[in-house]
Amino acid sequence: MRVVVSIGGSVLAPDLDARRVEDHADVIEHLAREGVELGAVVGGGGVARDYITAARDLGANEVQLDQIGIDVTRINARLLIAALGPKVDPKVAHDYEGAGDAIRRGDISVMGGVMPGQTTDAVAAALAEYVDADLLIYATSADGVFDADPNVDDDATRYEELSASKLVDVIAPMSRDAGASAPVDLLAAKLIERSRMRTIVLDGTDPESIKQAALHGEHSGTDIIPEGTDDEPSYWAQR
Ligand SMILES: Nc1ncnc2c1ncn2[C@@H]1O[C@H](COP(=O)(O)OP(=O)(O)OP(=O)(O)O)[C@@H](O)[C@H]1O
Numbered sequence: 001m002r003v004v005v006s007i008g009g010s011v012l013a014p015d016l017d018a019r020r021v022e023d024h025a026d027v028i029e030h031l032a033r034e035g036v037e038l039g040a041v042v043g044g045g046g047v048a049r050d051y052i053t054a055a056r057d058l059g060a061n062e063v064q065l066d067q068i069g070i071d072v073t074r075i076n077a078r079l080l081i082a083a084l085g086p087k088v089d090p091k092v093a094h095d096y097e098g099a100g101d102a103i104r105r106g107d108i109s110v111m112g113g114v115m116p117g118q119t120t121d122a123v124a125a126a127l128a129e130y131v132d133a134d135l136l137i138y139a140t141s142a143d144g145v146f147d148a149d150p151n152v153d154d155d156a157t158r159y160e161e162l163s164a165s166k167l168v169d170v171i172a173p174m175s176r177d178a179g180a181s182a183p184v185d186l187l188a189a190k191l192i193e194r195s196r197m198r199t200i201v202l203d204g205t206d207p208e209s210i211k212q213a214a215l216h217g218e219h220s221g222t223d224i225i226p227e228g229t230d231d232e233p234s235y236w237a238q239r
């Protein structure tokens, strides 16, 4: 089974706590020991947003701001690599071929951002499609996809499951400025739709939730259901 996990910077490094990064690395290593082939994509979180806000005030344009964001995601990726054992590719992969090669030879590959105009959500969706992953997990700071921002609207309701095309509709009105917050970005939603990738969006604050979702499909977030499927996939049924 091949899994791509997108770990938000606000989940992995809301502050610099080595223990939290270690806990995420432990879960990734556990999954690898269980025979899961893994790619991890790490976001920039609050640190990226702080840099982007300061640079915007200094007059940087959106592409320059995205470039700053990408740099921060790659620093966070290095942090995760530092916590992972010998089975990780020590290089932060800067393209999908590099990440795919590492995963196919049995290493865990870690990516950050790759190009302006998107977020690491899109990187994770593209990597999952490129390596023919069985499952894509977004470990973010909200417990799934809601019909409004749950941190702003007390009445926001979580979707337990959502078709990929409906996900596109929910995400489409959200901001695409550098540093914007969304459970997944629009390009990611479109890639998930076209690849028909089975996808879970969950609260990754407790990394155990990533383990349960990857190994058993159990979680309290949102299942993004590829069009034309309703059955549980066979790899969970077999475990
Ligand atoms: N409809 C929605 N459903 C869920 N979350 C939403 C929605 N609209 C806005 N959000 C916001 O998106 C946030 C998650 O995205 P955010 O980009 O902040 O974190 P992340 O995925 O952990 O990645 P990073 O911190 O690296 O950018 C949530 O905390 C929530 O406030």
Ligand SMILES: O=c1ccn([C@@H]2O[C@H](COP(=O)(O)O)[C@@H](O)[C@H]2O)c(=O)[nH]1
Pocket: 008, 009, 042, 043, 044, 045, 048, 065, 066, 067, 068, 069, 070, 073, 112, 113, 114, 115, 116, 117, 118, 119, 120, 121, 123, 177, 178, 179, 180
């Ligand atoms: O491929 C990418 C990835 C990221 N960015 C920029 O970085 C920030 C932070 O990334 P998150 O995934 O949101 O944590 C993002 O808002 C973009 O500005 C990018 O341009 N390209």
